[in-house]
Amino acid sequence: MAAVSAPSGPPETLSGRERILSAAAQRFLDAGYVETSLRDLAADVGMKAGSMYYHFESKDALLIAVLERGMSLMVDAFEEVVDGFAVAGVDNAIESAADQRLAAHITAHLRALHDNRAFTAGHVTLFRTAPQVVREAVLPLRDGYEARWTALLAEVLPDRSIDERTMLRLGLFGAMNASIEWLDTGRGTVDRFARLVADQFWRGVGSEPSEESSGKGKR
Amino acid sequence: MAAVSAPSGPPETLSGRERILSAAAQRFLDAGYVETSLRDLAADVGMKAGSMYYHFESKDALLIAVLERGMSLMVDAFEEVVDGFAVAGVDNAIESAADQRLAAHITAHLRALHDNRAFTAGHVTLFRTAPQVVREAVLPLRDGYEARWTALLAEVLPDRSIDERTMLRLGLFGAMNASIEWLDTGRGTVDRFARLVADQFWRGVGSEPSEESSGKGKR
């Protein structure tokens, strides 16, 4: 009765709470937060509405849990790329590798976004209209991810002003995150889009297309 | 009592219906569709909830009206640019003007988006989760606008494959439309972002920044 949050130690009950979490993420994303009733949600996991209060103290807490997991997955993906470049040797070509570093992070962002779509997409579609309690709870994690990208762009585009870098970052995020609304999940498709975004972001679209044409070569 | 839809002929009452429309657009955008109650909305315009059924036959119809106006404004802005280039002479330099045509449309899109933010932003934030009836009603207008951009990109990027053009268009839309969530309205700011997006889209970010640096020149 005191704390429902953690049962005791390591024995994380993975069936009950986890099933609710996944179903909630999916339904929140498909139908929206308010449009999703706890009764429908409970039916998805074979429960009754009131039963879920054993695992989560409120509907808001459920949304917070979903969004926190989503953002954690994104942060992890970012750090994985950082670690990858760290072992590759710092004394590599610093300048010429800038576009490759950026490309790697773009790919990682898009992969993490689509591989865990149910959890991550909520940050794009329903964070904005989420209850204030929810937004405040998840904001630290979001800010952390944003800060990583801000730092990355500062290293990779040192000649741009801060204002321009901010706008470029937000524009890049917009281009990438909007893909959850139209891109059919599938590793191949995601990677192709990632290459296109990275290529276009760095070299633009005015010059001739890169050599590796995809699918049916128009050329 | 038979049909409330159209009063009679041209005498469109502009005070009542219009005030509801504006207030609804603002509240839908700020709080979301379901989160906005007709009672709160009515209070905004100094009415009672039931009174609004004189002007709109349902809450869904209200949202449809808001979204339709928003998309009409976007379409008009697009066509205005087309007309502008038409009078400028068709036999201009076709190839070299491609980037300028694109830049003009990007600026027009962003201006129309932010100048009528209350109406237009709904297509970004709440179309996705709107009731199916609403989405179906507004879809023709949206498709029309999309088709215009598809045609534009086909003329401006003839060497790219259809798949790539689609992805580039969706990416560009994502970058532009996401700005409603962070860009503080103001013609100067909007135009600066428009130039940055157009420049980055065409020439990329890898080369040195364009000569006209904004605000404090980092250079």
Add this chain to the structure above:
DNA sequence: CCGGCTACCTAACAAACGTTAGGCAGATCT
């Protein structure tokens, strides 16, 4: 065998929602 814990269920609560029927003051038209 027994007390307690886990994981669920049942039943009900108050509040809020979209929507409707009927009424009513004031302007406009005939």
Add this chain to the structure above:
DNA sequence: AGATCTGCCTAACGTTTGTTAGGTAGCCGG
């Protein structure tokens, strides 16, 4: 002056919602 229409109000309806209190079957350590 009477009729009609416009624009709004009041009051209520049925439904759905998040949430809670209390109960219960099964497992598990002692």
